[in-house]
Structure formats: C-alpha cells, structure tokens
Amino acid sequence: MLTADIRRRFLDFFAARGHTVVPSAPLPTPDPTLLFVNAGMVPFKPYLTGEQQAPWPRATSVQKCIRTLDIEEVGRTTRHGSFFQMNGNFSFGDYFKREAIAFAWELSTTPVAEGGYGLDPERIWVTVHHSDAEARDLWRAVAGLPERRIVARGDEDNFWSMGVPGPCGPCSELYYDRGPALGREGGPAVDEDRYMEFWNLVFMQYERGEGPGKTGYPVLGELPRRNIDTGMGLERMATLLQEKDNLYEIDETRPILSRAAELAGIRYGADAESDVRLRVVADHVRTALMLLADGTAPANEGRGYVLRRILRRAVRSMRQLGVHDPALPELLPVARDCMAPGHPEVTDGFARIADQAAGEEDAFRSTLRQGTTVLDTAVAKIRDAGGRVLPGTQAFLLHDTYGFPIDLTLEMAAEQGVDVDRAGFTALMELQRERARADARARKQGGTADTRDLRRVLDTHGPTDWRAWDTLTTESTVLAVLGPTGPLPAAREGEIVTAVLDRSPFYAESGGQDSDAGRLTGAAFEAEVIDVQRPLPGLITHQLRVVSGELAAGARVQAAVDPDWRLGARQAHSGTHVLHAALREVLGPTALQSGSYNRPGHLRLDFPWRTALSGTVRGEVEEAANRALRQDLPVGVRWMPLSEAREIGALALFDETYGEEVRVVEIGGAWSRELCGGTHVAHASQIGTIALTSEGSVGAGLRRLEAAVGIEGFRYLARERDLVTRLSEHLGAPRAELPERIAGLLDRLKATDRENARLRHEATAARAAGLADRAVDAGGVRVVTTTVESGADEARALATAVRDRLPARTAGVVGVATGSGVVVVAVNQPAREAGLDAAALVKRLLDGRGGGSPAVAQGGGLSPDRITAALAGLPKLVTGP
Known part of the structure; x- marks a missing residue:
C-alpha cells in the first residue's frame, strides 16, 4: 500500500x-x-x-x-x-x-x-x-x-x-x-x-x-x-x-536513495559506510524539499540555518560518495515525484524550490573550493616549517569564515599527512556557542533561571542599577544565584548559573546588539560572563560560568566588561547605523532597516527591496559608509521627548515600545538619527572600516546586507587581496585584466556546453527517426518502447522526439524507460482524441506511481527489472479497457 x-x-x-x-x-x-x-x-x-x-x-x-x-x-x-x-x-x-x-x-x-x-x-x-x-x-x-x-x-x-x-x-x-x-x-x-x-x-x-x-x-x-x-x-x-x-x-524515500546510488555508481547494501551516506542523502533531500515547499529559505540563523545545514550535509555526503557534479538537480525531482501524491505543493512550487536548492548547492561548492585553497595554503606552511598539526584556530577559521565542515578539514588534512588540533577546534566552537544567542535560550527569557524566580528577585530588590552606557566596571553585590530549579546557596567551579547583581556595567542583548562578555571577581572566586539578558523590565540577568572558587548570594564582586569585546560591539553597532544611513543615501528613504544583528567584528542589516543590488550599487553603499568614517563624523547621544524625536526625523525601528523620554543616537547630526539603546563609538573613524561581505534575499521583498567591521573588516579585505593575487598567478594575468580573462574562459565553457547540447540533440533526433520507423501496431495505435541509460530529462526528450516523428494522422504512444527506474510516456494528438491519456497510462503501468499531462507524463518507484517488464506491457495496455 x-x-x-x-x-x-x-x-x-x-x-x-x-x-x-x-x-x-x-x-x-x-x-x-x-x-x-x-x-x-x-x-x-x-x-x-x-x-x-x-x-x-x-x-x-x-x-x-x-x-x-x-x-x-x-x-x-x-x-x-x-x-x-x-x-x-x-x-x-x-x-x-x-x-x-x-x-x-x-x-x-x-x-x-x-x-x-x-x-x-x-x-x-x-x-x-x-x-x-x-x-x-x-x-x-x-x-x-x-x-x-x-x-x-x-x-x-x-x-x-x-x-x-x-x-x-x-x-x-x-x-x-x-x-x-x-x-x-x-x-x-x-x-x-x-x-x-x-x-x-x-x-x-x-x-x-x-x-x-x-x-x-x-x-x-x-x-x-x-x-x-x-x-x-x-x-x-x-x-x-x-x-x-x-x-x-518505503515508496517516499527509496527512489531518492536509489538515484543517489546510481549517480555514485554504487549499490546500496554493498558497503556499510556508503549506505550511511546514501541514507543521509535520501532523508535530507526529502526534508529539504518539504522545508523549501513551506517557504523556508537557506540562511545563517534559525530555521534557515537548519535548512542550510541539511542541504549541505546532503551535498557533502554525495561528495563523499564520489559525486562532484551538482547532485540536487538530479535528486530533488525524484523527491518531488515521491511526495507529490500526498503533498501537491511540492509540484506547484517546484521551480522555486529547485532554484533555491541549486543556488545553495552552488554556493556550498564555491565554499568548498575557497576552503580547499585556504586549507592547502595552511598545510603547505605547516609542512614547510616542519610541523604536522593544523592548529585549532585554523580549523575554526575554515568552519566559521568559509563554512568548511570539520569532518572535511580532518579528511583533507589527513590526505596530506597532517593532523588537526581537534581539541582546540572544539574549545573554540564551544566558546562560540556560549557567545551566540541560541534561540532556545532567548525564548526562555532568563537563561537557566525560571521567570517566576526572577520576578521574586525584582519584587524584593527592585530594578538593577544599570551602568552600561557610563562605565566598564562596577563594584556590585550578588543579589541572587539561580539555577533551573530555583535559588542556589552557591555555585561552584565549572557550574553555569544565572546571577542578579544590584549594579551592572554589562550591556544586555537588545536592539540587535549582542550582549557583553566579561568577568566577575571577588575575594575567593572568579566567574566568566557568557550571556546578559533583560528578561523582565528593569531586571538584568547574567549567565555565568564559575571559573574558580565559589559564588554565593550576598558576595561583593567587581563586575568588569571585556574592553576589547565592548570596543568591537560599539564599532559594529555604530557601523550598523552608518550602513543604514548610507543605504538610504543611495537607494532612498524606502530602504528602511527592518532588522539587524551586530556583534564584535560583524553586522547584518535587513531592509525591504524587491531586487538584488548590483555590484555598482553595493560599491556606492560601501563607499558612502566609509566616507562617513573618513570624515570622522561625530557620534552624539541625546535624550528628548518622543514627540520631539519624531519632529526632528529620528527613526524608530523594530516596532518597539518607547517611553515618553527616548534616547536618540546621531552620527553626523541629521545624516543618521535613530532611537537606540545600544553602545556606540564617540567618532565615526573609530569604527575602522566597513567591508560588505554579502548581499542576498532573506524572503520575499526582503534583502540582507552583511559586513565585516573594524579589525575583522581589514582581515576580510586582506583575504580578498590574497585571493585576487592567487587568481592572477594561476591565470598568468595582471590583476586589472582578470575580469576579461575570466569572462573569456566562461565564454569558451559556454560555447563548449552549447556544442555538447547540439550534438546531444542531433543524436536524439537520429535515434528518434529510427525508433519511429520500428513502431508496432496495437489495435490501430502505433506504439514505440525503448530504454535509455541516461536520466529522466533525456528520456523525456527522446519520447517527445519519437512521438513527433510518427505519422501525423496516426494515433501514437511512446514509452521510454531509464536504468534508474523512471518511465516517460508521450501521446500524440490523434491518440489523445481517441481517449488515450499519458498520465493515466503511466499510473496504470506503475501502480499509481506517476503523473503529468495527457500529452507527456512520467513516473517511477519500481526496480529496473520491474520497470522493463511494466514497459513491455504498454502495447497491451493501449488496446485494453
């Protein structure tokens, strides 16, 4: 069934x-x-x-x-x-x-x-x-x-x-x-x-x-x-x-697995490790199809990140199976055909689904190429220095900057006789996870503490004396130490808890700005601050890891923000304001920020826009932003009534709720004027640089700009310079000639592709003519059946070509099967007028597995031997009831 x-x-x-x-x-x-x-x-x-x-x-x-x-x-x-x-x-x-x-x-x-x-x-x-x-x-x-x-x-x-x-x-x-x-x-x-x-x-x-x-x-x-x-x-x-x-x-999964095995030239069941990879592909392609059909798009966070990871794991698994050509264009149509009987939305939106998946695969393949170059260079330097271990920092750079999976780094390093400092990489990954605002933690609104416990602390002690705008250090008292089950008498070394202080210099995550990092130190303990939130109005909570000693309620502590972290956060947040103003300067006032996130070294900014920004426009936006930095525009903060802020044109973002007195951050006076509670630099030049790293769609009518800021911006530009240098050396061309040289190579590749397509078309036409001549009569209907070794697209092209070469006034049906278990049936106009329907024929041939139009339809899901037997029954099926 x-x-x-x-x-x-x-x-x-x-x-x-x-x-x-x-x-x-x-x-x-x-x-x-x-x-x-x-x-x-x-x-x-x-x-x-x-x-x-x-x-x-x-x-x-x-x-x-x-x-x-x-x-x-x-x-x-x-x-x-x-x-x-x-x-x-x-x-x-x-x-x-x-x-x-x-x-x-x-x-x-x-x-x-x-x-x-x-x-x-x-x-x-x-x-x-x-x-x-x-x-x-x-x-x-x-x-x-x-x-x-x-x-x-x-x-x-x-x-x-x-x-x-x-x-x-x-x-x-x-x-x-x-x-x-x-x-x-x-x-x-x-x-x-x-x-x-x-x-x-x-x-x-x-x-x-x-x-x-x-x-x-x-x-x-x-x-x-x-x-x-x-x-x-x-x-x-x-x-x-x-x-x-x-x-x-089962019928909704096995055809995807079988197609993946066919592309890899292997047999499922022959090798345990290959079987694992085939199952990963079958599951992930099916999952990605359903996510894309429901409107999820690949992204770097949240739902989009889950989809991106699933797609990349599928592509990576195919690569491990030896398939280096694009795989998703071959696999997604199979998944569509499997799922369409129960979920017609996968067919209705398949053009969009296929386009998004292909774009993600192309981007990941590019990532693999970039990462491979970086890895090869790093390995060469290590070997030249007599070393045999790739540092964890390098492995983390490959992962974090290039999206290079650690298992791929391990595999490729081993191929070159180099080990990887896996422990160092893991430590850096753990630190990144602690820094990141995981969705689950944000949804809980209080780190590891229950909201009711936090409410009791607020009711007992009142609001936190918050000093993040004024200082990086405060002398503070620990009002409460909280765990998942409630208040704790103390927290010991290695434990992660939530602490509430009477006074805090730490910025709590809000307005798109990541929270501060830093330390709490006392007479006999030290704790690392890994997250700061505002779960209730007026209350600041600190998620801590106790590094040494014991932290107890009532302890006197010095709370200190990491100054490098805060500097990076200020650069990124001010950089977001600058980029927003530059974007509006170039595109106009409708390019209004609709979301942002910034942390040291990085910013992203979402804005409504219908089309991708051209390279020229991106350059203009980046130039306008960096011009503000070179002009060293002053950064000022003013408090004023909300009505006054509106009168002077201050932008209120994110549909936030504002009080009657609001904080307005200005950069260059009216050039950038926004309501904002974040931390900022004093002068625009302190941002350092803003280097756009990407621009893309994050939904219908919504674009996203991402940029590296400060020292990370300089590092990004240095990597781009090195890439251009390597391209120049590989192609033997001056940098200024690289666009023309690469364009010439692409033109030659396209010409080769066109020639190959022409030859395939001629071969199909020649074969179609011979097959049409050998059609058999089935109750007055000319029937042709044959098989092809190539895929479904080629089978479809051959079926329609043979159909079009049958006598014009004679009813004709053509069936073509592939070695992968797909059958295509084409019916000409006289046959359709006689009551024959391609979709109905496919479904009867394959026990309901298939569909399409009355003129051309296809299906699958049977083993190759059963497909051959089914196709042999087409003449009888044409003459039957």
Missing part, C-alpha cells in the same frame, strides 16, 4: 466518524518555543491546554513534522529521520479512552478491502501505564487482547506531559510483531526493532505541577475536560504495510 493511500485511508476513516479533517500546518510554526512543528499535536496545543476553545469537538490530520535534535544519527541508524508525517485523531472534551482504543483497533485490523490497514490482530501488542487499569481492561474488552500482549510500563515510556506544568496523562502504545527474523520474542519490552511501535494514544486527564523532565513532578488532580491526542507514524505504517525493513525502503 502506497504511503499516499495510507494517509487517505486514515483521514477517510476518522472523517466518517465525525472528525473534522484539518490540513497539515506549515512546518515553520508561530509557537515561540519551536522552530518547526515537531509533533502532530503542536497545531492543536492551544486547544489541548485549554488556552483557546477548539472550533470542533473532534479533529483529524496528517501533520508534517521536523525533528533535528538527533540529526547526527540520521543515516547511522534506520530509525532516525528528520522529516516525518504524523497521522492524528484528537478529541477536545468529547470522547475518551474507550473510543480512542476502539478507533485504533478498528482501523489497524479492518481488512484492506474494507478500508482498513489489514494488520494481523494476533501480532499486535500494546503497552499501558502501570497505573492505568482502565486502559488495560478496555484493551481486553474492546480488542480481545490476551493479558500477555498488554505490557505495563512506567512514567518514562507511558506517561505524557509537555515538560512544564499543564495537561498530562497516561498513554497506550501499539506495536506490531514483524517476525523472528528481526529480533527476540517477548514483546516491546524485549525488542523494539522486532516489535515496531506504530501508534500512541495519549489520554490527557490530569494536571501536572512543577518538576523536572518526565518524572518527579506532582499530579495535581483531574482536568475539567479530558482530551485525546493520538499519533500514528505514517512512515512507520508504510514500513509495515509495504513489508520493508525500515523507513528508507
């Missing part, structure tokens, strides 16, 4: 039982605690928690989901996948355990011919919470399950909550025995590979209180309205019904 059919049967079953069919929500979710929908219940969360009244008493959906926490395990096991689909049925205070159990049993065991899944009831096991006697009794009464196939489990396995105070309850899971070939006998408690879980029924009937994780919290009592939340893994059910070993073998 195809996955699309499993999906349809599920929705039809519950719709017939009074459930409203709710379309899948997009993968990006407005839930502030998540990047993507990661479970089928996420879109229904407000109804399940009682925050909102559900618009229907019962609902059903097949929800698209993404989970990336275990992305490194994808491919290494056959149980992990990034993208999956969750079939769910939900009750909002309507039915409860008896109905949920009866529905699950009925759909699972009803014969296929009667609309069910036809699972053998003798091979189904269930688990229940050890305290849930009601569910145990219902499984015996409703399904007739014997006691030995009802397994009691504890909280870790069979009690559900969201991890925070709110609804909770026992759950019951359904497992299917896949047979002794896959593991030991004895049920899911013994072997969860043999006994595969395929459905989980959550009975939300209690309210939980405060407590950690999945266990240890109090159950406060019954909910006023009991809910049902169930989830059936669509891929898992497909694995069972298609009698496959794992999710990589």
Whole structure:
C-alpha cells in the first residue's frame, strides 16, 4: 500500500466518524518555543491546554513534522529521520479512552478491502501505564487482547506531559510483531526493532505541577475536560504495510536513495559506510524539499540555518560518495515525484524550490573550493616549517569564515599527512556557542533561571542599577544565584548559573546588539560572563560560568566588561547605523532597516527591496559608509521627548515600545538619527572600516546586507587581496585584466556546453527517426518502447522526439524507460482524441506511481527489472479497457 493511500485511508476513516479533517500546518510554526512543528499535536496545543476553545469537538490530520535534535544519527541508524508525517485523531472534551482504543483497533485490523490497514490482530501488542487499569481492561474488552500482549510500563515510556506544568496523562502504545527474523520474542519490552511501535494514544486527564523532565513532578488532580491526542507514524505504517525493513525502503524515500546510488555508481547494501551516506542523502533531500515547499529559505540563523545545514550535509555526503557534479538537480525531482501524491505543493512550487536548492548547492561548492585553497595554503606552511598539526584556530577559521565542515578539514588534512588540533577546534566552537544567542535560550527569557524566580528577585530588590552606557566596571553585590530549579546557596567551579547583581556595567542583548562578555571577581572566586539578558523590565540577568572558587548570594564582586569585546560591539553597532544611513543615501528613504544583528567584528542589516543590488550599487553603499568614517563624523547621544524625536526625523525601528523620554543616537547630526539603546563609538573613524561581505534575499521583498567591521573588516579585505593575487598567478594575468580573462574562459565553457547540447540533440533526433520507423501496431495505435541509460530529462526528450516523428494522422504512444527506474510516456494528438491519456497510462503501468499531462507524463518507484517488464506491457495496455 502506497504511503499516499495510507494517509487517505486514515483521514477517510476518522472523517466518517465525525472528525473534522484539518490540513497539515506549515512546518515553520508561530509557537515561540519551536522552530518547526515537531509533533502532530503542536497545531492543536492551544486547544489541548485549554488556552483557546477548539472550533470542533473532534479533529483529524496528517501533520508534517521536523525533528533535528538527533540529526547526527540520521543515516547511522534506520530509525532516525528528520522529516516525518504524523497521522492524528484528537478529541477536545468529547470522547475518551474507550473510543480512542476502539478507533485504533478498528482501523489497524479492518481488512484492506474494507478500508482498513489489514494488520494481523494476533501480532499486535500494546503497552499501558502501570497505573492505568482502565486502559488495560478496555484493551481486553474492546480488542480481545490476551493479558500477555498488554505490557505495563512506567512514567518514562507511558506517561505524557509537555515538560512544564499543564495537561498530562497516561498513554497506550501499539506495536506490531514483524517476525523472528528481526529480533527476540517477548514483546516491546524485549525488542523494539522486532516489535515496531506504530501508534500512541495519549489520554490527557490530569494536571501536572512543577518538576523536572518526565518524572518527579506532582499530579495535581483531574482536568475539567479530558482530551485525546493520538499519533500514528505514517512512515512507520508504510514500513509495515509495504513489508520493508525500515523507513528508507518505503515508496517516499527509496527512489531518492536509489538515484543517489546510481549517480555514485554504487549499490546500496554493498558497503556499510556508503549506505550511511546514501541514507543521509535520501532523508535530507526529502526534508529539504518539504522545508523549501513551506517557504523556508537557506540562511545563517534559525530555521534557515537548519535548512542550510541539511542541504549541505546532503551535498557533502554525495561528495563523499564520489559525486562532484551538482547532485540536487538530479535528486530533488525524484523527491518531488515521491511526495507529490500526498503533498501537491511540492509540484506547484517546484521551480522555486529547485532554484533555491541549486543556488545553495552552488554556493556550498564555491565554499568548498575557497576552503580547499585556504586549507592547502595552511598545510603547505605547516609542512614547510616542519610541523604536522593544523592548529585549532585554523580549523575554526575554515568552519566559521568559509563554512568548511570539520569532518572535511580532518579528511583533507589527513590526505596530506597532517593532523588537526581537534581539541582546540572544539574549545573554540564551544566558546562560540556560549557567545551566540541560541534561540532556545532567548525564548526562555532568563537563561537557566525560571521567570517566576526572577520576578521574586525584582519584587524584593527592585530594578538593577544599570551602568552600561557610563562605565566598564562596577563594584556590585550578588543579589541572587539561580539555577533551573530555583535559588542556589552557591555555585561552584565549572557550574553555569544565572546571577542578579544590584549594579551592572554589562550591556544586555537588545536592539540587535549582542550582549557583553566579561568577568566577575571577588575575594575567593572568579566567574566568566557568557550571556546578559533583560528578561523582565528593569531586571538584568547574567549567565555565568564559575571559573574558580565559589559564588554565593550576598558576595561583593567587581563586575568588569571585556574592553576589547565592548570596543568591537560599539564599532559594529555604530557601523550598523552608518550602513543604514548610507543605504538610504543611495537607494532612498524606502530602504528602511527592518532588522539587524551586530556583534564584535560583524553586522547584518535587513531592509525591504524587491531586487538584488548590483555590484555598482553595493560599491556606492560601501563607499558612502566609509566616507562617513573618513570624515570622522561625530557620534552624539541625546535624550528628548518622543514627540520631539519624531519632529526632528529620528527613526524608530523594530516596532518597539518607547517611553515618553527616548534616547536618540546621531552620527553626523541629521545624516543618521535613530532611537537606540545600544553602545556606540564617540567618532565615526573609530569604527575602522566597513567591508560588505554579502548581499542576498532573506524572503520575499526582503534583502540582507552583511559586513565585516573594524579589525575583522581589514582581515576580510586582506583575504580578498590574497585571493585576487592567487587568481592572477594561476591565470598568468595582471590583476586589472582578470575580469576579461575570466569572462573569456566562461565564454569558451559556454560555447563548449552549447556544442555538447547540439550534438546531444542531433543524436536524439537520429535515434528518434529510427525508433519511429520500428513502431508496432496495437489495435490501430502505433506504439514505440525503448530504454535509455541516461536520466529522466533525456528520456523525456527522446519520447517527445519519437512521438513527433510518427505519422501525423496516426494515433501514437511512446514509452521510454531509464536504468534508474523512471518511465516517460508521450501521446500524440490523434491518440489523445481517441481517449488515450499519458498520465493515466503511466499510473496504470506503475501502480499509481506517476503523473503529468495527457500529452507527456512520467513516473517511477519500481526496480529496473520491474520497470522493463511494466514497459513491455504498454502495447497491451493501449488496446485494453
């Protein structure tokens, strides 16, 4: 049974039982605690928690989901996948355990011919919470399950909550025995590979209180309205019904894997390490397709970064398999064909999807080329000096600046006989993670501390005396030391905690500016400040790592901002204002900043604009910004009433809420005048330099500029100079002649491509003429069948060419198969007038796997030998009913 059919049967079953069919929500979710929908219940969360009244008493959906926490395990096991689909049925205070159990049993065991899944009831096991006697009794009464196939489990396995105070309850899971070939006998408690879980029924009937994780919290009592939340893994059910070993073998995944293996010239199952890489490719290409279809675009942060990482892991895996040509243009169409029956949006938006993916692959391939040059140069210097170890700083530079994966650095260094200081690289990565404002931490609004504990500190001690605009050091008192579970008496060496001071010189992340770094020191301790936030109005919190000694509430400390960090932050924030003013000077007042982020050495600025900026315009913007630096425009700060700020044209950004008195930062007077709470340089020349590093789209009608600032700007320009020097040396041309020399090389390559295309077209035409002459008669219809060794595009071109060479008034059908398992069928106009349809023929040939127009259609999903056999039946199919 195809996955699309499993999906349809599920929705039809519950719709017939009074459930409203709710379309899948997009993968990006407005839930502030998540990047993507990661479970089928996420879109229904407000109804399940009682925050909102559900618009229907019962609902059903097949929800698209993404989970990336275990992305490194994808491919290494056959149980992990990034993208999956969750079939769910939900009750909002309507039915409860008896109905949920009866529905699950009925759909699972009803014969296929009667609309069910036809699972053998003798091979189904269930688990229940050890305290849930009601569910145990219902499984015996409703399904007739014997006691030995009802397994009691504890909280870790069979009690559900969201991890925070709110609804909770026992759950019951359904497992299917896949047979002794896959593991030991004895049920899911013994072997969860043999006994595969395929459905989980959550009975939300209690309210939980405060407590950690999945266990240890109090159950406060019954909910006023009991809910049902169930989830059936669509891929898992497909694995069972298609009698496959794992999710990589099902109809929505295996064709992608097979195409990747074909491109690599290998056979899946022949080599364990290659199999891992093929599974990574199959999963990630499918996941990327679905993310792109839902509007996520590759980016350097948040959702876009997840997509970028997935795409690059797929490309990297293909490279490891020996495929150095662009792979995504070959793989994404296969993924589209796999997913289109259940998700037509992947077809509707495929041109955009393919373009974005191809652009990302091209950019990554360029990254690989740049990084390879840098790595080769570094390795050469190390070997010339008699060394054998690439420093961690160099490996980190490759990763951070060029996007070079560490595993690629390790592999290529080893090929040249050089080791990598992996420990040094890891330490720098850890430091970067601590500096970065991870989305999860920002969403929690208080680092490791609970907001309620912070509220108590604020109520007790009042607002923080905040001195970030005036000084880099203060003498302070520690008012509270907080951990995830509440106030702590002290924090010891190595622990990470949240501290609240009575007075602080640290800038808290806001207005696009990253937080300060620095130290707290006392008589017998030292702590590193790794994050500063403002979780509540008036309260500043400091996330600390205790370096030595012990930090306790009441301690007197010296709070000191790292002066180099603050200087870099001031340069970057002032640089953002300068770049914004320069952008408006060149493009006009509509180029208004719509978002920014700045940290030492780096800035980015988003603004609404419909088209990419040309090289000339980018140069003008960069020139205008650096002209302000050379003119050493003064930087001033003034406080004034909001009404006055508006009168003088100060820009208010980000839809922030402002008080009646506002802080206005001016650079060159009216040239740049913005409401801002950040830290800034005193004169524009102190910024050093602003070097634009990229300009690109981050959404419909939204562009992003990124720049290196200060010393990082000079370093960036030095790297660009070195690159031009190397190009000049490689091409044997003066720098001034490089554009013409490179343009000439590209012209010659394009001419070669055109010639190759012409030769392919002539070869196709010659072959088409011969095939048309050998057409066989099938009930008055001329039929041609053949195979090609190349891909689907070539098969499509050949099929249409043969069709066009058949006699003009004679009905004709052409079928062309590829070695990779794709079939293309083309039907001419007389045949269409006689009632033949290419899309219908493909679907009948391939058991529903395919689609297209009445004139040309294609499909796949069968093994090459089955494809050949299917195609041989085309003449009979043409004459049949």
